[in-house]
Amino acid sequence: MKSNDLQTIYVMWLREMKRFLRSKSQLIGTLVIPFFFLFTMGFGFSSGFTLPNSIPNMNYLDFLVPGIIGLTMLYSSISAGISVLWDKEFGFMKEIMVAPVSRIAIILGRIAGGVTTTLIQCILILIISIFMGLNVVSFWGIILSIIFMTLIGIGFIGLGVVIASIIEDTQGFSLIMYFVIAPIVLLSGVFFPVSNFPCWLRVLAYLDPLTYGVDGLRSSLIGFTQFPMSLSLGILAVFGIIMVLLSSYLFNKVKV
Amino acid sequence: MLAIETKNLSKEFNGLKAVDGISFNVNKGEIFGLLGPNGAGKTTTIKMLATLLDPTRGEAKVWGFDIKKQKNEVRNSIGIVFQEPALDNRLTGRENLDFHARLYSLDEEIRKKRIEEVLEIVELKDKADVIVENYSGGMQRRLEIARGLMHYPKVLFLDEPTLGLDTQTRHRIWDYILSLNKKEQTTIILTTHYMEEVDYLCQRIAIIDFGKIVALDTPSNLKNILGGDVISIETTLAEKAFLAFQKLSWVKKITQHDGMIDLNCEHGEEKIPLLMEIDQKEAGFEIKSINLRKPTLEDVFLHFTGRTIREIEASQIEKNKRRI
Numbered sequence: 295m296k297s298n299d300l301q302t303i304y305v306m307w308l309r310e311m312k313r314f315l316r317s318k319s320q321l322i323g324t325l326v327i328p329f330f331f332l333f334t335m336g337f338g339f340s341s342g343f344t345l346p347n348s349i350p351n352m353n354y355l356d357f358l359v360p361g362i363i364g365l366t367m368l369y370s371s372i373s374a375g376i377s378v379l380w381d382k383e384f385g386f387m388k389e390i391m392v393a394p395v396s397r398i399a400i401i402l403g404r405i406a407g408g409v410t411t412t413l414i415q416c417i418l419i420l421i422i423s424i425f426m427g428l429n430v431v432s433f434w435g436i437i438l439s440i441i442f443m444t445l446i447g448i449g450f451i452g453l454g455v456v457i458a459s460i461i462e463d464t465q466g467f468s469l470i471m472y473f474v475i476a477p478i479v480l481l482s483g484v485f486f487p488v489s490n491f492p493c494w495l496r497v498l499a500y501l502d503p504l505t506y507g508v509d510g511l512r513s514s515l516i517g518f519t520q521f522p523m524s525l526s527l528g529i530l531a532v533f534g535i536i537m538v539l540l541s542s543y544l545f546n547k548v549k550v
Numbered sequence: 551m552l553a554i555e556t557k558n559l560s561k562e563f564n565g566l567k568a569v570d571g572i573s574f575n576v577n578k579g580e581i582f583g584l585l586g587p588n589g590a591g592k593t594t595t596i597k598m599l600a601t602l603l604d605p606t607r608g609e610a611k612v613w614g615f616d617i618k619k620q621k622n623e624v625r626n627s628i629g630i631v632f633q634e635p636a637l638d639n640r641l642t643g644r645e646n647l648d649f650h651a652r653l654y655s656l657d658e659e660i661r662k663k664r665i666e667e668v669l670e671i672v673e674l675k676d677k678a679d680v681i682v683e684n685y686s687g688g689m690q691r692r693l694e695i696a697r698g699l700m701h702y703p704k705v706l707f708l709d710e711p712t713l714g715l716d717t718q719t720r721h722r723i724w725d726y727i728l729s730l731n732k733k734e735q736t737t738i739i740l741t742t743h744y745m746e747e748v749d750y751l752c753q754r755i756a757i758i759d760f761g762k763i764v765a766l767d768t769p770s771n772l773k774n775i776l777g778g779d780v781i782s783i784e785t786t787l788a789e790k791a792f793l794a795f796q797k798l799s800w801v802k803k804i805t806q807h808d809g810m811i812d813l814n815c816e817h818g819e820e821k822i823p824l825l826m827e828i829d830q831k832e833a834g835f836e837i838k839s840i841n842l843r844k845p846t847l848e849d850v851f852l853h854f855t856g857r858t859i860r861e862i863e864a865s866q867i868e869k870n871k872r873r874i
Contacts, residue, residue: 301652305652308649312640312641316640316681384639386636388602389637389638389697392600393650393653393654394622394623
């Protein structure tokens with residue numbers, strides 16, 4: 295990687311940061327929505343919801359928080375990736391496309407920016423949850439969970455860019471957001487353990503990269519796991535690499 | 551070496567020829583104009599030269615670099631101001647320039663100095679730290695021109711640089727363009743459908759219509775092709791008048807458009823009395839007005855395409871209305 299590429303990544307990241315800090319609605323939205331989830335789900339569900347017997351000594355909050363973090367990572371990451379669309383709409387894409395810089399560096403810069411903002415959000419959720427009584431396994435568990443968050447971020451920002459590169463305009467945007475995000479979330483075991491699923495649904499769940507993200511977050515934060523951690527890490531890493539390469543390829547083909 | 555060389559450059563979109571085999575050269579330090587109505591293929595040509603679109607056929611070199619094989623080298627040599635805005639609205643003017651300078655790897659010292667310099671050129675110093683969202687259209691355009699200059703481009707593309715701007719701002723931008731060409735020896739290629747713009751700025755122009763270059767020369771040479779002055783006559787019955795004027799021996803060329811008749815001739819001022827001597831009653835028409843002018847680029851355009859740019863645009867608006 296040339297120094298020019300590092301500079302490109304940095305300047306794309308810097309731009310994302312400036313835009314993030316300047317947009318009050320984005321700032322407030324990213325911080326408030328996950329709490330809304332956390333409170334309503336955490337207190338609302340916990341009374342009437344029992345986890346399967348296989349999971350001893352765990353309250354629903356413990357089960358839910360890693361899922362909410364995964365969900366937030368997913369939603370914010372795809373949104374960050376799809377923001378390429380707005381650049382296309384407002385013409386700024388052309389400025390980026392005529393610059394003498396590598397396309398993969400542009401994508402990595404975007405991902406770096408998106409991962410930073412989503413991490414800020416999720417670490418905040420984590421801190422508040424600990425105050426609410428989340429039983430975290432260990433300090434190293436928290437560090438590990440941040441690695442998982444980063445991997446989820448890279449993969450799904452990449453997916454967002456892929457979607458933004460394929461759809462031509464902003465018309466189909468909300469529809470796609472819905473049809474992409476809803477199945478990924480519902481299959482990933484955010485709200486119920488995947489082991490509760492019927493067999494055929496479990497197959498679909500295993501195809502969902504977020505399943506491994508959520509499982510990795512659960513195992514690192516609260517010690518509850520269904521897959522070996524190395525498997526989750528491996529699958530997320532492969533997913534991330536594929537998405538980065540695919541998004542750079544498609545991004546280069548975008549008509550401006 | 552030439553600043554730009556194109557050979558048989560073509561671009562098709564779904565079988566429609568947007569640019570149809572154009573070849574032209576631009577010299578270093580020149581201000582070169584691409585003149586044509588909307589949809590003639592000017593922007594597509596610029597986009598190909600700027601490496602944003604791959605040509606369907608043909609080749610081109612910008613500053614000696616091949617637009618297909620040496621994209622990064624081409625990108626490094628050019629600056630471009632697009633027709634539609636391409637700024638980040640949530641950043642300030644200065645931040646937009648800073649972003650650009652970093653993308654083009656200017657080191658910190660040059661970057662800071664250059665930002666001040668280009669802000670000075672386009673007179674945006676006092677607005678540099680305002681978020682672009684709050685800029686007027688003219689200010690945005692100026693900022694874009696400033697940005698196009700940031701990295702000392704060898705060749706600057708301006709795609710309709712003054713489209714939709716008021717006269718005052720337009721003249722100011724023209725002056726920037728001229729001073730830029732002089733001070734920094736930047737080669738400039740601009741597209742426009744304003745005749746005054748090419749007349750004022752360009753050393754040579756290419757007239758483009760339906761994706762083809764129909765004429766290429768200096769503005770004064772192009773005007774000379776028409777041969778002398780143009781007398782435009784408005785009559786009550788254009789068809790009859792056309793037949794009558796056709797018989798006049800001193801008329802070099804006669805054309806009819808927009809209900810007017812244009813006569814090309816030498817020493818037009820001496821011919822007006824001769825026109826009045828025609829027995830209008832017998833010929834069956836009446837002259838409503840006569841206008842004499844030295845040829846303009848509008849006439850040149852009419853000569854080569856058979857239409858005026860205004861006519862073309864009016865019919866385009868009509869078409870669009872019908873589509874709606």
